[in-house]
Amino acid sequence: MKRRSFLQSSALLAGATLMPQQAWLRNFLLPPAGNLTTIRRNISFYTERGGTIVTLLTPEHSVVVDTQFPDQAGNLLALMKETNAKPLDLLVNTHHHGDHTAGNIAFKGMVNTHVAHANSLANQERVAKERDQLAETLLPGTTYTDKWSQRVGDETVSLHYFGPGHTDGDSMVHFEEANVVHTGDLMFNRRFPYVDKTAGADIGNWIEVLRQARRTFDRDTFYVFGHSGEGYPVTGTSADLKAMAHFLKMSLRYVKKAKRRGDTLEQLLEKTTMIPGAPEYKGSGVERVLKAAWEEI
Ligand SMILES: [Zn+2]
Missing domain, CATH: 3.60.15.10 (Ribonuclease Z/Hydroxyacylglutathione hydrolase-like)
Structure with a gap:
């Protein structure tokens, strides 16, 4: 084990025993997990x-x-x-x-x-x-x-x-x-x-x-x-x-069209994976938009 990582481990162990709640100590000893981009x-x-x-x-x-x-x-x-x-x-x-x-x-x-x-x-x-x-x-x-x-x-x-x-x-x-x-x-x-x-x-x-x-x-x-x-x-x-x-x-x-057609919200949720005319928006969560639009119209 390199001296630096040994020191870090020892300090971390001490930190874990003494101050388990203190994120700052962990952050001080370990490289940050996120990225700062200029x-x-x-x-x-x-x-x-x-x-x-x-x-x-x-x-x-x-x-x-x-x-x-x-x-x-x-x-x-x-x-x-x-x-x-x-x-x-x-x-x-x-x-x-x-x-x-x-x-x-x-x-x-x-x-x-x-x-x-x-x-x-x-x-x-x-x-x-x-x-x-x-x-x-x-x-x-x-x-x-x-x-x-x-x-x-x-x-x-x-x-x-x-x-x-x-x-x-x-x-x-x-x-x-x-x-x-x-x-x-x-x-x-x-x-x-x-x-x-x-x-x-x-x-x-x-x-x-x-x-x-x-x-x-x-x-x-x-x-x-x-x-x-x-x-x-x-x-x-x-x-x-x-x-x-x-x-x-x-x-x-x-959603306006669906309502006019007489669809229920359940039917709309069932059949929709993306919004026609905006195919770049995909993945999970289309129901969040459908429910909110339904409430609004
Ligand atoms: Zn937010």
């Missing part, structure tokens, strides 16, 4: 488990958009410490879902400003109460309703709200100088999306949200998506937003 300037995206994270990292400043789960957030923190060990200037949650916010807790006491849309905060609080998890939850301390901006070093971070879509509290987060946008779960790249009707999702307006995003940002904008289908990237362009809007439109049209 996009433009000091902006990167991090993938491991859950919704994609975007970071801004310089020796003086740091911003984190979404946090996956506590272990994953711990792994990201271990990576960040190589560049920046100071408190975060800014922590952003694109929306309330656990695969984007459960890792917030790993940043407790380390964040200057923690921001989300007002509806996202309400949803985060409601879900935490329902699950009796308020004690393990780090909630945003700052909210906004239409648009919010903050200067961080030589970058401007702006949050845009275009109305309900995937939930009723989804922000698009624009790093203006780098021209990078984190879409949160307003984008599932070629994958059937979750449509959270329990939190005010609206497929009809979601199409409008994507249209407004394409109008607000430009052709050079680099987008990072919440999720993607197998074999598809979590990053892309305005053309991918257009494809997602088209998929949502085709889904509404398909």
Whole structure:
């Protein structure tokens, strides 16, 4: 056994005995499990488990958009410490879902400003109460309703709200100088999306949200998506937003036709594996879209 790996094993054993709960020690000793990929300037995206994270990292400043789960957030923190060990200037949650916010807790006491849309905060609080998890939850301390901006070093971070879509509290987060946008779960790249009707999702307006995003940002904008289908990237362009809007439109049209024909929801679920006119969206989960569209029409 090499000395380095022996030292790591010994320390790990001690750690396992003394502090089994402390993810940070494991993260300090072992290489992180996820990948931090540079996009433009000091902006990167991090993938491991859950919704994609975007970071801004310089020796003086740091911003984190979404946090996956506590272990994953711990792994990201271990990576960040190589560049920046100071408190975060800014922590952003694109929306309330656990695969984007459960890792917030790993940043407790380390964040200057923690921001989300007002509806996202309400949803985060409601879900935490329902699950009796308020004690393990780090909630945003700052909210906004239409648009919010903050200067961080030589970058401007702006949050845009275009109305309900995937939930009723989804922000698009624009790093203006780098021209990078984190879409949160307003984008599932070629994958059937979750449509959270329990939190005010609206497929009809979601199409409008994507249209407004394409109008607000430009052709050079680099987008990072919440999720993607197998074999598809979590990053892309305005053309991918257009494809997602088209998929949502085709889904509404398909369900509307079925209802007019007199089909029941059960019949529709039984026979549908993909949405006609949008074959790139495949895999599991078509029922999520069908049920939500059925409820909406
Ligand atoms: Zn989500």
